[in-house]
Amino acid sequence: MAERGESSEAVMLKKTEEEKLRKGKMIVGDESKAGYEEEGKKVKLVTSDGVTMEVEISIVKEMEIIQTFIGATDTDDSFIFPISNVSSHILNQIIELVKGEYDQELAKKLSHDELKEILVAANYLNMKTLFHFIATAIANVIQNKSVEFVRDFFGIVNDFTEEEEAELRKTNAWAFEGVDED
Amino acid sequence: MNRPTLCEELQAEILSWLRVKTLLRFKCVSKSFHSLISDPWFVKLHLQRSPRGVDLLLEYLEDDNNLESRFLVPCHIGSLSDNHKATVAHDRTLGFDISGYGVIGSCNGLVCMAGRCKKDERCMFCVWNPATRETLEDLKCSFPIPSGHHPRRKVAFGYDDLSHAYKVVLMLDALDLNRRSIYRDVKVCNVGGNSCWRSVESFPAKTTMQGSGWGVYLNSTLNWVGLDLHDNHPHDSYITFDESVIVSLDLRNEKSSQFMLPQALHGICMNGICMRGSHSLGYDWDFHDCLGVLKDCLTVFFHDHNKRHISIWQMRDFGNHKSWSLSLNIAMQDLQIVSMPRPYLHPLIMLEENEVLFIEGTYKRIRRVIYDRSGNIVEHPQIHCNIFGIYPMTYVQSLVSQKSLGLCV
Numbered sequence: 001m002a003e004r005g006e007s008s009e010a011v012m013l014k015k016t017e018e019e020k021l022r023k024g025k026m027i028v029g030d031e032s033k034a035g036y037e038e039e040g041k042k043v044k045l046v047t048s049d050g051v052t053m054e055v056e057i058s059i060v061k062e063m064e065i066i067q068t069f070i071g072a073t074d075t076d077d078s079f080i081f082p083i084s085n086v087s088s089h090i091l092n093q094i095i096e097l098v099k100g101e102y103d104q105e106l107a108k109k110l111s112h113d114e115l116k117e118i119l120v121a122a123n124y125l126n127m128k129t130l131f132h133f134i135a136t137a138i139a140n141v142i143q144n145k146s147v148e149f150v151r152d153f154f155g156i157v158n159d160f161t162e163e164e165e166a167e168l169r170k171t172n173a174w175a176f177e178g179v180d181e182d
Numbered sequence: 183m184n185r186p187t188l189c190e191e192l193q194a195e196i197l198s199w200l201r202v203k204t205l206l207r208f209k210c211v212s213k214s215f216h217s218l219i220s221d222p223w224f225v226k227l228h229l230q231r232s233p234r235g236v237d238l239l240l241e242y243l244e245d246d247n248n249l250e251s252r253f254l255v256p257c258h259i260g261s262l263s264d265n266h267k268a269t270v271a272h273d274r275t276l277g278f279d280i281s282g283y284g285v286i287g288s289c290n291g292l293v294c295m296a297g298r299c300k301k302d303e304r305c306m307f308c309v310w311n312p313a314t315r316e317t318l319e320d321l322k323c324s325f326p327i328p329s330g331h332h333p334r335r336k337v338a339f340g341y342d343d344l345s346h347a348y349k350v351v352l353m354l355d356a357l358d359l360n361r362r363s364i365y366r367d368v369k370v371c372n373v374g375g376n377s378c379w380r381s382v383e384s385f386p387a388k389t390t391m392q393g394s395g396w397g398v399y400l401n402s403t404l405n406w407v408g409l410d411l412h413d414n415h416p417h418d419s420y421i422t423f424d425e426s427v428i429v430s431l432d433l434r435n436e437k438s439s440q441f442m443l444p445q446a447l448h449g450i451c452m453n454g455i456c457m458r459g460s461h462s463l464g465y466d467w468d469f470h471d472c473l474g475v476l477k478d479c480l481t482v483f484f485h486d487h488n489k490r491h492i493s494i495w496q497m498r499d500f501g502n503h504k505s506w507s508l509s510l511n512i513a514m515q516d517l518q519i520v521s522m523p524r525p526y527l528h529p530l531i532m533l534e535e536n537e538v539l540f541i542e543g544t545y546k547r548i549r550r551v552i553y554d555r556s557g558n559i560v561e562h563p564q565i566h567c568n569i570f571g572i573y574p575m576t577y578v579q580s581l582v583s584q585k586s587l588g589l590c591v
Contacts, residue, residue, distance in 0.1 A: 116187075138196045142204075143201065158211070160210065168216070172206040175207040
């Protein structure tokens with residue numbers, strides 16, 4: 001039930017986003033090259049590992065960081081946008097998720113490191129729908145997990161003394177019941 | 183290859199989507215996690231994102247003859263199935279003993295209970311967070327009940343987001359010539375601290391209140407269905423929707439206003455059923471509550487026992503009586519309710535636009551009924567329990583604690 005609620009929220013978010021983009025497009029359309037409007041047009045992105053990828057405009061539109069840039073300058077076919085924080089592997093994953101309309105099943109196939117890297121990339125590219133989707137997907141992964149699992153997941157070193165930790169565990173002992181196996 | 187790390191901001195983003203129990207556990211992860219999860223800023227973010235309509239609080243009575251044997255048990259809606267019966271019946275460690283107290287309302291994930299001290303006639307208040315299982319000691323307080331004979335006192339609880347204060351409202355009544363309660367004096371008080379009762383100046387003078395007396399809380403306001411009884415209204419006649427109004431108290435400025443009920447219901451009789459009384463403070467034998475909140479809208483629930491159908495009206499734009507719209511209209515037979523003639527049936531949660539979760543609580547039994555307007559799908563697992571009665575209510579899970587009070591939540 002919670003999942004359904006979340007997904008409908010994601011859809012809503014997406015709708016607002018699209019609306020915003022449509023409005024943005026109208027303004028952009030008046031002054032920039034008409035070619036940008038064409039369906040199926042691709043934008044060249046250079047990833048952190050130096051790969052130039054041609055990405056469909058519909059997906060690039062979700063990347064607000066690029067969107068602002070395109071809106072502010074005259075662009076043509078030779079326009080190449082460097083995304084120095086995102087690898088080609090992660091960009092491919094992002095394209096899959098956007099094309100798959102943010103299906104939770106797709107997120108389940110991703111490794112923990114991939115999930116984290118996509119979150120960082122979504123934050124950097126300012127992709128709001130993807131960011132929300134991945135943050136909740138990661139939350140689902142760690143929801144019923146142990147403290148040790150979470151330390152490992154985030155690469156966090158425990159800086160409590162043994163006594164301090166024991167005391168904290170005692171305070172909310174019931175919260176440690178019914179935890180999944182790591 | 184280096185494993186990717188997430189900065190604190192991104193970690194907070196992920197944690198804000200977790201359940202309270204998980205977060206209490208993760209306080210042990212590290213010192214930075216501990217301080218993040220306790221931070222009022224994070225508590226507020228988490229509360230905003232905490233899913234609505236998935237957490238229930240079951241108030242159950244073990245014995246009808248002993249109103250003191252009552253417990254509050256939090257439960258997730260997903261667990262409301264046949265498997266749940268053992269938990270409801272036996273797991274008392276989960277719950278909060280509310281003997282001597284009655285629940286008067288819930289907001290921001292906190293539940294307020296009020297009781298009356300028999301020795302010195304004081305109102306006692308206690309605030310509990312069912313998700314963290316913490317009793318907020320700073321909000322424990324008691325006030326003298328204003329003097330005079332008031333057979334049907336009512337209390338309500340809410341939050342004022344302007345002064346960041348939790349407040350209780352006390353309604354004191356008097357009887358009119360027909361021995362009906364008329365609420366003449368309404369007082370507000372901050373919960374906790376050294377506060378005292380303040381009178382609400384503009385409260386409608388000749389208003390009696392429907393329902394159990396819990397004001398329905400929505401965005402810093404408390405709302406009741408009030409009947410503006412004129413003196414020549416016959417004592418035993420039915421009260422219709424047009425004779426009633428919604429009386430709303432804004433906790434920010436402590437002023438009241440009123441607005442009309444759905445026009446389409448005017449002329450129709452508001453026949454309620456006697457189900458739930460606020461036992462602790464008054465001696466109510468009340469009408470079935472017809473006011474609630476579904477999907478952040480003030481909602482009127484009308485159960486027409488004669489025509490055997492249920493309708494749900496929602497005020498889309500709070501305070502604007504023209505914005506009442508009919509959300510749902512169902513014939514009882516479609517709900518397959520069998521506990522006739524008058525089941526205790528209450529819409530608790532609007533799951534999606536077309537789905538409503540009803541809780542049917544009758545003696546020794548609770549049923550979950552999901553109505554899907556588009557497909558007429560009805561789902562109704564039952565829970566039988568060895569107790570006298572269950573009264574369900576919804577709450578939102580939050581981390582609001584003693585420490586985060588009055589800071590920014």
